[in-house]
Amino acid sequence: MSDEERQDSLADQAAAWVPPWERPTARQNPAPTPTGAAPPEDRTPTGAAPPEDRTPAEAPPEPDRIPAGAVPAAPERTPVGAVPGGPGTAAGERGTAGVPRRQSAGRRRAAVVPEPAPELDDAELRGALEAILLVVDEPVSELLLAQVLEQRPERIGPVLDDIAAGYTAAGHGFELRRAAGGWRLYTRPEYAAHVERFVLDGQAARLTQAALETLAVIAYKQPVTRGRVSAIRGVNCDGVLRTLVSRGLVEECGAEPDSGAFLYRTTTMFLEKLGLDSVADLPPLAPFLPDDVEELADATR
Numbered sequence: 001m002s003d004e005e006r007q008d009s010l011a012d013q014a015a016a017w018v019p020p021w022e023r024p025t026a027r028q029n030p031a032p033t034p035t036g037a038a039p040p041e042d043r044t045p046t047g048a049a050p051p052e053d054r055t056p057a058e059a060p061p062e063p064d065r066i067p068a069g070a071v072p073a074a075p076e077r078t079p080v081g082a083v084p085g086g087p088g089t090a091a092g093e094r095g096t097a098g099v100p101r102r103q104s105a106g107r108r109r110a111a112v113v114p115e116p117a118p119e120l121d122d123a124e125l126r127g128a129l130e131a132i133l134l135v136v137d138e139p140v141s142e143l144l145l146a147q148v149l150e151q152r153p154e155r156i157g158p159v160l161d162d163i164a165a166g167y168t169a170a171g172h173g174f175e176l177r178r179a180a181g182g183w184r185l186y187t188r189p190e191y192a193a194h195v196e197r198f199v200l201d202g203q204a205a206r207l208t209q210a211a212l213e214t215l216a217v218i219a220y221k222q223p224v225t226r227g228r229v230s231a232i233r234g235v236n237c238d239g240v241l242r243t244l245v246s247r248g249l250v251e252e253c254g255a256e257p258d259s260g261a262f263l264y265r266t267t268t269m270f271l272e273k274l275g276l277d278s279v280a281d282l283p284p285l286a287p288f289l290p291d292d293v294e295e296l297a298d299a300t301r
Helices: 003-016 122-135 142-149 153-170 189-199 209-221 226-233 238-246 268-274 293-300
Strands: 174-179 182-187 250-255 262-266
Touching (some): 122 142, 153 174, 226 238
Antiparallel strands (some): 250 262
16 A cells, blocks of 8 residues: 555545544434344343333433533532521521521620719819828929829819919918929918028028029029039039039930030929929029129120
8 A cells, every 4th residue: 555545545544533422322323123033032031120111301410521621610618607507597697517606706795994083173172182192202294293183184273273273362371282293282471480490400401602693593594514603603613513413413314516515404393393384484694794794704804
């Protein structure tokens, strides 16, 4: 056989080839019986039940054939948490074996918020403030008092003003005064001599005249360097300045940009000891200056 005949034979075979799933079955196309031949005998054993006559409707259905390249459909899935075959069971309502599912985070109970403290009336608030002011050792701010008493801050200031006015009107030996950004009880100036005699009896804790002068220069000229204080006083102030720092009346507050010398200022204790709210409450210095102060200032330059 030549090559051309072989190729033609292969082409004929390929054209005549039928896929297996399209080939007729023996039941659909029974083999023809030769002419004149006897039909096949029924070889059912004796005593055996004859085979059932299956109609096309009773024949087992053939499996669905999926065309080449098609994606098979995904099998139906039971929702998460549902019992298969359970009627009326929604997803998420019951888990496996009918156990109720936990509630979602959005349906949880909100945290219990503590109830605010009851608001005190004016008489109770006044008494509470007086009790606290009797035990403090430094000025206390209105905000801190409001936090301790759990009251609105805007109520504290008017009540303190009313307490201070009441002490003044009653003529008590003490008064409520605003100092260093807070409130504190002080003895009245007219009784200062009696209090000083009681407190300083047998003690030598007073500041010297040099310390008082140095403290006054720093209070009115702050922030100021040590050299500037010495120039104003006309003497060396190193030892006196160290005493004021150790007493807590003066502190360092940086350095001068040009010379790098340390700057000094008064402290909160200074305001507390003098009963002042800020250095702006210091008395004016002009009435205490001599008449020839300008000539003295020119001479020291």
